[in-house]
Amino acid sequence: MSDSAPSRSKTPPLPPWRSALARALHRNRSRPYSRYFQLATITPAGRPANRTVVFRGWLPDTNSLTLITDQRSAKVTDIAAHPWAEACWYFTSTREQFRLAGPSQVVSAADLTLAPARQTAWAELSDRARQQFYWPQPAQPRSPAAAFAPPENQPENQPETPPDNFSLVLLTPRQVDHLELRGDPQNRTLYTCQPDDTWQVEAVNP
Amino acid sequence: MSDSAPSRSKTPPLPPWRSALARALHRNRSRPYSRYFQLATITPAGRPANRTVVFRGWLPDTNSLTLITDQRSAKVTDIAAHPWAEACWYFTSTREQFRLAGPSQVVSAADLTLAPARQTAWAELSDRARQQFYWPQPAQPRSPAAAFAPPENQPENQPETPPDNFSLVLLTPRQVDHLELRGDPQNRTLYTCQPDDTWQVEAVNP
Numbered sequence: 245m246s247d248s249a250p251s252r253s254k255t256p257p258l259p260p261w262r263s264a265l266a267r268a269l270h271r272n273r274s275r276p277y278s279r280y281f282q283l284a285t286i287t288p289a290g291r292p293a294n295r296t297v298v299f300r301g302w303l304p305d306t307n308s309l310t311l312i313t314d315q316r317s318a319k320v321t322d323i324a325a326h327p328w329a330e331a332c333w334y335f336t337s338t339r340e341q342f343r344l345a346g347p348s349q350v351v352s353a354a355d356l357t358l359a360p361a362r363q364t365a366w367a368e369l370s371d372r373a374r375q376q377f378y379w380p381q382p383a384q385p386r387s388p389a390a391a392f393a394p395p396e397n398q399p400e401n402q403p404e405t406p407p408d409n410f411s412l413v414l415l416t417p418r419q420v421d422h423l424e425l426r427g428d429p430q431n432r433t434l435y436t437c438q439p440d441d442t443w444q445v446e447a448v449n450p
Numbered sequence: 451m452s453d454s455a456p457s458r459s460k461t462p463p464l465p466p467w468r469s470a471l472a473r474a475l476h477r478n479r480s481r482p483y484s485r486y487f488q489l490a491t492i493t494p495a496g497r498p499a500n501r502t503v504v505f506r507g508w509l510p511d512t513n514s515l516t517l518i519t520d521q522r523s524a525k526v527t528d529i530a531a532h533p534w535a536e537a538c539w540y541f542t543s544t545r546e547q548f549r550l551a552g553p554s555q556v557v558s559a560a561d562l563t564l565a566p567a568r569q570t571a572w573a574e575l576s577d578r579a580r581q582q583f584y585w586p587q588p589a590q591p592r593s594p595a596a597a598f599a600p601p602e603n604q605p606e607n608q609p610e611t612p613p614d615n616f617s618l619v620l621l622t623p624r625q626v627d628h629l630e631l632r633g634d635p636q637n638r639t640l641y642t643c644q645p646d647d648t649w650q651v652e653a654v655n656p
Contacts (some may be wrong), residue, residue: 330496
């Protein structure tokens with residue numbers, strides 16, 4: 245091994261859309277909702293579902309976006325039935341949109357391989373966000389206020405110990421469609437993952 | 451007919467979610483992107499698709515949201531294959547989300563019944579927005595700049611005459627899920643259209 249080939253060269257290069265997305269996140273960072281995007285899935289009944297989620301960063305050493313979910317959330321059964329999902333991420337300040345499509349996966353308490361990532365995501369939540377995982381069953385008739393009361397009798401609300409219903413969701417893009425509205429005409433770039441895991445980049449008409 | 455029953459009482463009452471959505475639009479009106487939402491559809495291949503669209507108002511005397519599309523856009527074939535769609539509309543200032551699900555429909559140049567609505571939508575566009583309908587085929591390899599040049603040789607770019615590829619999309623909600631993040635705990639209301647077209651309203655757990 246020569247000096248000119250250090251061991252870190254084994255790390256595969258970031259796909260080209262990562263830098264465009266990193267730039268958008270940076271340039272829109274003053275607006276907290278720039279970390280929100282809309283995740284579309286397909287329900288077991290075959291209908292589209294769409295909701296706002298919060299980007300929780302990258303799964304380390306991968307190109308998978310992470311978000312969190314309650315295991316009781318409908319998106320868990322959606323993903324089990326139809327793993328392919330599409331995120332639509334619009335940045336209001338720079339007026340650009342990323343559509344990120346690929347397989348998604350739920351990392352539940354039963355997943356031992358990714359337990360560290362799940363643990364880290366739990367530890368990084370605010371107390372208030374953690375509390376939601378102790379709320380009563382989502383989408384059921386509204387429970388009395390006491391059912392939402394903070395811990396005391398919930399000593400398990402600890403940064404160290406995620407509850408069983410706390411899960412990660414991973415989305416691993418295989419296609420990215422980046423549209424910049426500010427161009428005249430607008431700029432649009434398609435990134436497509438090839439079978440050999442390299443990325444094809446193409447400027448297309450908006 | 452008595453004075454106390456004027457003829458306009460025949461108009462069916464607005465569904466209850468309309469006032470909540472009108473309030474959100476009003477309270478977020480200082481931010482132009484408050485009229486943008488994300489529309490999820492299903493592609494002919496059975497995958498979810500998700501993109502940002504612009505709310506163009508209500509089809510008169512209905513509860514159908516209107517937006518515009520190019521007939522060459524992928525959402526046209528999505529809707530033809532799977533009419534059910536779900537909009538996710540997040541308001542950044544008031545921190546509330548509406549998920550609006552129901553059948554959608556493309557109103558093309560061939561639709562004579564809704565031709566006036568299509569004509570009105572075209573007339574209300576900015577010149578720049580109208581120009582996009584004369585651009586080359588979307589998602590194809592980038593055309594040279596000249597292909598995007600404004601009219602002159604396109605005398606048909608007139609407010610009176612929509613081009614054949616200009617279409618309306620209607621989304622007629624049958625279910626609306628309204629989540630207000632600002633509550634503590636958050637407030638969530640489900641509106642469900644019944645077979646007799648009345649609306650059931652239910653407070654549920656977030």
